[in-house]
Amino acid sequence: MKAISYSRYGGPEVLEFGDRPEPKVGPDSVLVKVRAAAVNPVDWKCQAGHLDGMLDAVFPVVPGWDVSGVVVQPGPAVTEFTVGDEVMGYVREDFLCRGTFAEYVAAPVRTLARKPRTMSFEEAAGLPLVGLTAYQVLRALEVRAGETVLVHAAAGGVGAMAVQLARHTGARVIGAVRPGRDEGLEFVRSLGAEAAVYGDTFPQQVRSLAPDGVDAAFDTIGGPFLKGTPELLAHEGRLASISDGEVVSLGGRYCWVRPDAADLAALAELAEQGVITVPVAKTFPLEEAAEAQRANAIGGLHGKVVVTVEWRD
Incomplete structure (x- = not known):
């Protein structure tokens, strides 16, 4: 072959x-x-x-x-x-x-x-990879209807899938995007998220959208983006990362995607229903x-x- x-x-x-x-x-x-x-x-x-x-x-x-x-x-x-x-x-x-x-x-x-x-x-x-990652992390974060979720790099593959799945649970989503990329902003908004742009005013943007903090945060890029996230959480807010093991020292969970036929079948059903693209x-x-x-x-x-x-x- x-x-x-x-x-x-x-x-x-x-x-x-x-x-x-x-x-x-x-x-x-x-x-x-x-x-x-x-x-x-x-x-x-x-x-x-x-x-x-x-x-x-x-x-x-x-x-x-x-x-x-x-x-x-x-x-x-x-x-x-x-x-x-x-x-x-x-x-x-x-x-x-x-x-x-x-x-x-x-x-x-x-x-x-x-x-x-x-x-x-x-x-x-x-x-499969982006869908399973988002699906399994949101489950680990126990995201529920009515909560506010912060998704880092929301215009990326995993981030965009996380936005769609979190919205499907009935959560409100704040999608973080890089500056200078209007297409990224519009893309994240088209998925149903409210956008916040990385930069000096990023924490203030998130706080203006969620004055009491976000209930859960999904980190996909690590480093300084992850380190600044705990201050954006609500009391007893949850944090998970797929890219930086330092999340554990910040009180969060480090998550690795795993193959799972049942999870993948659930994602296929959501795709057929038009929930995710x-x-x-x-x-x-x-x-x-x-x-x-x-x-x-x-x-x-x-x-x-x-x-x-x-x-x-």
């Missing part, structure tokens, strides 16, 4: 397009013929070696965890899917090797759900995955960067 892979840590320049062995299908996995795979910052961070202390890399590594496609072979123990089923998945393992930037991926059923019928393969490929900003063919990574790393896009795979009969 054709795939993207890398044999050493580095940037987009280490990616190679070529032939790789078709993956073996275990008892609890299905072979998925890939239609699209979304690019996420964690892909190029893993590729750069930033997670080497956590995840072993078995070179050559095929990058990518998000995928959508069609089941072509179920494993012998699989009852959840059959040939021809359209699926999406967050196909993360505890090591780096068998990713989704390929014509085929062997995906454990615990990582998959049926693709929303209302979504294209490109849109569905962009849902996944804008696709740019698509690239598989052989141009390096350019897709560069586009994702530069940022400033309001939507997912997706790699597409052309089917060959």
Whole structure:
């Protein structure tokens, strides 16, 4: 099969397009013929070696965890899917090797759900990681109707999904955006959030919108943005971060997304109901995955960067 892979840590320049062995299908996995795979910052961070202390890399590594496609072979123990089923998945393992930037991926059923019928393969490929992250963190924060939630980097992939899901619970959302980006402001407002712009007056903006503080805060970027967040919380307000372990010392929770078929199925249902959407900003063919990574790393896009795979009969 054709795939993207890398044999050493580095940037987009280490990616190679070529032939790789078709993956073996275990008892609890299905072979998925890939239609699209979304690019996420964690892909190029893993590729750069930033997670080497956590995840072993078995070179050559095929990058990518998000995928959508069609089941072509179920494993012998699989009852959840059959040939021809359209699926999406967050196909993360505890090591780096068998990713989704390929014509085929062997995906454990615990990582998959049926693709929303209302979504294209490109849109569905962009849902799993950001959707599961937002869904699981908001659950950990126990966000409820009538509460006010602050979402950092609300125009980003995870942030935009968090805004949509929090609004669906009946919460009021304050979405934080970077200055000088009117498109980001309008995008966040279009999702139903009130916007606050990072800068010297950011705390005052949030306080003017929530004089008693926010009930929950969802941090996606860490650093100084996280450190200034506790002062914006209401009494007994909750804080969680997906990017900075220092959140624990601030009294919050450090959250890592995990594959969960039930959560992913719930997100698929919300997508079919029109509750959540996944804008696709740019698509690239598989052989141009390096350019897709560069586009994702530069940022400033309001939507997912997706790699597409052309089917060959």
